[in-house]
Amino acid sequence: MIASLVEDLKKGSISPEEYVEKTYEIIEKVEKKIHAFITIRPKEEVLKEVKEKVKQREGKLAGVLIAVKDNISTKGIRTTCASKMLEEYIPPYDATVIEKLKQEGAVILGKTNMDEFAMGSTTETSYFGPTRNPWDLERTPGGSSGGSGAALASNIVQLALGSDTGGSIRAPAAFNAVFGLKPSYGTVSRYGLVAYANSLEQIGPMARNAYDLELLYTIISGDDWRDATTINFEKKPIELSELKGIKIGLLKNILDYSQKEVQSIFNSLLNKLTSEGVEINEVELKYAEYALPAYYIIAMSEASSNLARFDGVRYGYSKYYDGVWKETFAKNRGEGFGIEVKRRILLGSFILSAGYYEQYYVKALKVRRLIKDELDSLLKKFDLIVSPTMPVLPPKIGEVIDDPLRMYAMDLNTVLANLAGIPALSQPAGFYNNLPIGLQLMGKYLSDYYLMAVSKLIQKITKLYDLTAPIS
Secondary structure, eight states: OHHHHHHHHHHHHSSSSHHHHHHHHHHHHHHHHHOOOOEEEEEHHHHHHHHHHHHHHHHHTOEEEEETTTTTTTTTTTOOTTGGGGTTOOOSSSOOHHHHHOOOOOTTEEEOOOOOGGOEEEEEETOOOOBBBBBTTTOOSSSSHHHHHHHTTSSSSSEEEEEEETTHHHHHHHTTEEEEEEOOOBBOTTBBOOOOOTTTEEEEEEEESSSHHHHHHHHBSOOOOTTTHHHHHOOOOOOOOTTOEEEEEEEEEHHHOOHHHHHHHHHHHHHHHHHTTTTEEOOOOTGGGGHHHHHHHHHHHHHHHHHHGGGSSSSSSSOOOOHHHHHHHHHHHHHHSSSHHHHHHHHHHHHHHHIIIIIIIHHHHHHHHHHHHHHHHHHHHHHHEESSSSSSOOOOTTTTOOHHHHHHHHHTTHHHHHHHTTTTEEEEEETTTTTEEEEEEETTTTTTTHHHHHHHHHHHOOOOOSOOOOOO
C-alpha cells in the first residue's frame, strides 16, 4: 500500500534512486507494448523532485509517483487530450487536483493516453494511437481513461487520476483489474479539467487496491472556490467490521444485458457475498432502456458547446488562415479533430438546433430526472446497488471502433451514476479466460466513503487487489 511505500521512503528503507529506477525499468519493459502514456517526464527531472519531496518528509504522498490522465491541466507538462488539436499545448497552471497532490508530496510521472477529448470507451480514438490491455495485448483497456488503467495494471504506478463522464474511470478499472471511483458530483473540483460534458463528468481516483483509492480520494476531494459546482462535505473515511447485514439491490434488467461469461463470474462473486451474510435482492430499474440515449444526447450537446472554442483562432490547432473566418474555422477543426469527436460535435449541434432542442435535449433532461428519482428510490431500500461494471469482456483492438452504436452500448451499466450524480466504484470481480471482469457498486449521494469501506471488505474476500498483468 501507498502508506507503506511513503514510510519506507521516509525511513530510507527504499531510496528515491531505487524507487525511480525500478519505475523506469518497468516502463522500459512494458511501455512500448501497451502505450499507456502520451508524455513521460525525463528520469533525472522526476528523481530530483522525488528526492526533494522525501527530504521534506511532509505529505501523505511524499515522493510517490502518480500518473495523470492527459485532459487534466499540469503546469509546464504537455496536456493534449489525446488530440492533434492540442498536440503542443503546455498549460500555464495546475488543475486544483494537481495542486492538492503536490501539497501532499506527490510527483507526476507523466500524462496517460486516453480517447480523444475523453470521447470513447476503448482508448482507440487517441491521435497518438491506441493503448493495449496489459492482460491481453490484442484487446483494449477500456476508455476513456485507458492509459491510467493500463499503467496501474502493469505496476508502473500505484496511483492514477482519471475522469469519468459516463464510465471512463470504471471501464478501464474493470478491464484492467484495478480500482476506480466515479465520485459524487461536486465532491472533486473540475477546475483544470478540459471540459467534455460539464454536468456529467468528474475527476476521480484510480488505484491498485481500495485503501489507496480511499487515500487518493481524500486528498483530491473538497470544495473549491474556482469550481462553483463543488460542495462542502465531511471527509471521514469509514471502517466496517463485516459485510453481514448489508442490503444490496441487484439490477436484474441491467445484468440480463451482459454477456453470459460476465454473468457467470459476477454471479459467482454474489454467491461469495451471500455466504458472508449480505442480503441480495433482484430489482428492476425503470426507464433503463432510455438511459443510454438520454446520456448521449446530453453529453454530445454539451460537447458541441464546450469544443466550440477550439477554432484555430483563439485556441487549438492553427495551421490555416485564409482571411475568411469560416474557411479558417472549417479547415483547422477538420484537421485538428478526429472522426469520433467530429461525430459527437455534429450530433450535439444538430440536437441543439432550432426545432430539435425541445424534441431531443429537453426530453433527455426529463428522462435523466426520472432515472435519478428511480435510483434515489431504490437506494432508500438498499445500502448499495450492484451490477457488472461492463456488460462485455474487453473487446479486441478494432472490434468496436468502427461500430459507434456497439461502442456506445458498452456504457449501459456505467452511465446511470453520471446521470444521477451518485458515486460508483469498480473493483475486480474475477477473470474469464484471464480477462478481467469488474463489479460495480453504486450508492447514495455522498456515500463515497461507504462504497470504499465495502470495497475494502470485498477485496479481502476475493483477494483480487494489487494485481499485476503478466505482460509477455
